[in-house]
Amino acid sequence: MSSSIDSMLRSATGVTPGAHRLAHVLALITLPSGLWRIALVAGLPVVNTTIVLPFSERVQIVGLSVFAELLALLSLGLVQRWGEVVPGWLPLVGGRPIHRIAATVPAALGAAALTGIWTFAVVNVLRGTTSGALDFYFPTVVQKVVLLVCYVPLLAWGPLLAVLTVAYFRRRTA
Secondary structure (H helix, E strand, O other), X not given: OHHHHHHHHOEOOOOOHHHXXXXXXXXXXXXXXXXXHHHHHHOOOOOOOOOOOOHHHHHHHHHHHHHHXXXXXXXXXXXXXXXXXXXXXXXXXXXXXXXXXXXXXXXXXXXXXXXXXXXXXXXXXXXXXXHHHHHHHOOOHHHHHHHHHHHOOHHHHHHHHHHHHHHXXXXXXX
């Protein structure tokens, strides 16, 4: 079983070193924002210290962090063998090839959605729509800088996923 897992985690045939590196960058791109959210839940002063989150919101925030990281990890499927062939340990479908469209369409839709979401967020911040809220939730310059450092990488998530998706489609079509 160990050798079958090793073979699934290797780069697929024809993957360029650049695409391989890009997929790994994408797998890590949500990590800073996820760590920021974990710091928030842990009670670190990343926001206004008078804010107390109810337990249910803490659970949702941790869940969002895990979900975002799992989505980002899916980008590895665009360069690894498990993005081309269903892993053999899965009953009924294991070992079957994955049609390129079955991976390309969700990845392209994800890239478009992520680009739209983060563009919308940036436009609202730049227009000042959220400036009052930003000043309330992040009263110090350090808090605002930490927020930016943790969330700015997400701006690249959609466009970079689009690049990787096109590379996957081209490689699988050739």
